[in-house]
Amino acid sequence: MRRWNGWGDDTVDFEVPQAASEYLAKLIGPAIPPNNISLEEMVTMVPASRLPDHRLISTDKEVRLRHCAGQSMSDWIYFRGGLVPTFPDGVAFPESDNDVREILRFAKEILAQVIPYGGGTSVVGHLTVPRGEQSVITVDMGRMNKLLRLDKQGCLATFQAGVRGPDLEAALRAEGFTLGHYPQSFELSTLGGWVVTRSAGHFSLGYGRIESLFVGGEMETPIGTVKIPAFPASAAGPDLREFIMGSEGRLGIVTKCTIKVTALPETEIFPAAFFAGRKEGVAAVRALAQARIPLSMIRLSLPEETAITLSLKHGWQMDLLYRWLAWHGIKEQKSMLLYGAEGTQKKVHWALRRAKEIIKEHHGVYVGTSVGKHWYKSRFKLPYIRNNLWDIGYAVDTLETAVPWDKAPETWKAIEEGLRNALKGVNEKVHVFTHLSHVYPHGTSLYVTYLFRLADSPSETMSRWQALKKAACEAIVRTGATITHQHGVGIDHQPYLAAEKGELGIEMISSLCCSLDPEGMMNPGKLIK
Ligand SMILES: Cc1cc2nc3c(=O)[nH]c(=O)nc-3n(C[C@H](O)[C@H](O)[C@H](O)COP(=O)(O)OP(=O)(O)OC[C@H]3O[C@@H](n4cnc5c(N)ncnc54)[C@H](O)[C@@H]3O)c2cc1C
Known part of the structure; x- marks a missing residue:
């Protein structure tokens, strides 16, 4: 059954390894359950x-x-x-x-x-x-979770909007297709939710974000039905899909979505490589994104994230990996790159060969596919660790943004510093780490994870989190990055939206809400006031 107060199925656990809890205790102090x-x-x-x-x-x-x-x-x-x-x-x-x-x-x-x-x-x-x-x-x-139509010739599928990730993929896979959209919340999140929050899955590099997969649909509003036909392309004025995407329940209820689907890939391979530091790794992923190689994903963990990820694994293979990397001069400050390609054997081999050349040009060390295989197998399990960390006394939260390449280091430093300093007043340490995923030729998303100790009382834990969230959002806005790359606005990001949309932009969104929902009954207070 679904957990009522945490993530996922209550029969699934992700025990925190002893080594990882000791590592955390050293970094931010021992916690009290x-x-x-x-x-x-x-x-x-x-x-x-x-x-x-x-x-x-x-x-x-x-x-x-x-x-x-x-x-x-x-x-x-x-x-x-x-x-x-x-x-x-x-x-x-x-x-x-x-x-x-x-x-x-x-x-x-x-x-x-x-x-x-x-x-x-x-x-x-x-x-x-x-x-x-x-x-x-x-x-x-x-309960609105059915596949309504599959157009195999045009590679389009129409689903009711409440279908969850696994059910959607199962229905498509039974017919030889995939959507290729895998947010880490895949297990529970729905197609309608993805569309109205502008979600991005970890293979967005290959398949595109939900924006490029959503081609039409229907939405029930308080004043009538909006229907958007699935044209391959159209120059007929503003694209109404743009009004629905990111609407966060403010305009109405999306009931149907038509999405682009792709024939199931013949093969999928996820290799890994390591770099001596963050600068080398970032230069390599930028080059990979700009070379427009048909990869399905690129994910670079900066050194702090690499260290904590590796602390969750142990065994002789890890000893061998450390020795191999050290022999290549990659020691303390390593950045780990995971990348992948899917499709025909021919396309995948070409893409991976070209990627390997670029990694080598940037002094990266290729380590094969076993790290990537492990990531692939456990990719939806990782969020479960949030339950177990809480139970031993640590809170873990994430936030994300996107920014042009030239501003990326300034932005992640500002967010990380903001978070590290946010609890100094109460003498608490915060452990922060970042990865780059969803890379684009002109910039990158930054995904920041931070851990802090739970306080004696829930209201004090809430004040700690509020101080952290404020520090991170202010750093994002100050450095000119977007307040959200994939999670949406909701209530938490709403105070920062005007900084990127401008006064007139907020007015445009407001008047759209007013015209479809004159009484203001739809999800009030989210996205905009
Ligand atoms: C562990 C974890 C991992 C995550 N990983 C990712 C990730 O990798 N990528 C990513 O993009 N996001 C991620 N998220 C965030 C979240 O999963 C996404 O925002 C997702 O798109 C929300 O979908 P949902 O169906 O759960 O919507 P809900 O959470 O139920 O709703 C979100 C918003 O959408 C509205 N809404 C939902 N359905 C409809 C509908 N049919 N019509 C109109 N409005 C609707 C709601 O009113 C609400 O405003 C993650 C969240 C968690 C907890």
Whole structure:
């Protein structure tokens, strides 16, 4: 069953290896395991619903509790620490477009607010229920999960928007196709959620971000249905897909999406290489991105991330790897590159040969495919470590941005320094590390992970996290990077959006929301105020 207060399936665990917890204790201090509140205690905090009965809406307290938040750090602190969050008054489970229209009509009649809910994996407060007089209906799209049409000739598939990653891929794979979109939340996140948050999967280099995979669809709004046909291309004015992508539930509920699919690759290979330092690694990935080699992914862990990643692995193979790298002069400050190619044997071999040449030109040391195989196998398991780290007393959070190549070092230094210094006032250390993934010819995303100790009380843990988040967001804005490359805006990034969109830009978004949702009933407070 899905964990109610953490990540993923509650039968899956990712134990923190002894070596890794010792490493963390050395870096930021020994931690004290917290007292997590139980589900039963939390259910008692759910107030009575303010909704009249409706055939599609459950007002069960546990159901409402399980839909009141996503996976942001503040959601975790609420859930695990027992701080009282806000709850929807009911959760609707539509099965058809008609059901969605009926729920929106009902919400309009009773002046309720509506929060569309995909997989509940938002990490930036997209699903937070506003406090106030109006009742709130969360609309869980999980039952709208069917493949409606597969056009094999045109390589297009139309799904209902609530389909989760594994079900979508299984339906396509049964017909010899793939979408190739794998965010790390793949297990639980949905197609509709990906589209409205502008998601990026780890093979975005090869298959594209969701923006380039989403070719059309339908959205139910409070004033009617928006239909976008799947044209191969069109010069007919502004592209309406752009209005839906990144709309974060503010405009309506996406019910169907038509997406580009690709024939399953003949082969996929994920080699790794190491560089003596961050400068060498960054120069190499920039060269790889600019050479436009058909790779499906490039991911460069900077030295701190390389060190912590390697601390999770041990055994004779690791000893051999360290000796091999040291023999090539790669010692303390190593950067690890994982890259991959998929497609026909011929294309993959050509791409990997060319990539190897570029890596060599940048003094990288190729180490074969066993590190990459391990990453591939465990790529969706890693988020589970967040549960186990919390249980021993450490919080781990991530944030991401994107920036042109020439500004990348300034941006990651500013974010890392901001985070490292943010808790100095309370004498706490923060461990920060970064990787570059989703690289582009003209710039790169930066993905930053930070760990800090849980405090004695959940409210103090919340203040620590708020100080950290503020420091990182301010560093991002100050250095001219985007406030988000893939997680979206939600509540957490909203105060920083105007810095990149400008006053007029925010007004344009506001007037779009007003025109489709004049009563302001759709996911209020997210994206813009
Ligand atoms: C462990 C973990 C790893 C992650 N890794 C990645 C990653 O690699 N790449 C990435 O891009 N993101 C990642 N995320 C963030 C998150 O998974 C994405 O933002 C994802 O796209 C959200 O999809 P969802 O279906 O879970 O949407 P939800 O979290 O349920 O909702 C997100 C927003 O979309 C709206 N929404 C959802 N469905 C609809 C719909 N049908 N119509 C209208 N609005 C809708 C909601 O109202 C909300 O505003 C990760 C999150 C976690 C917890």
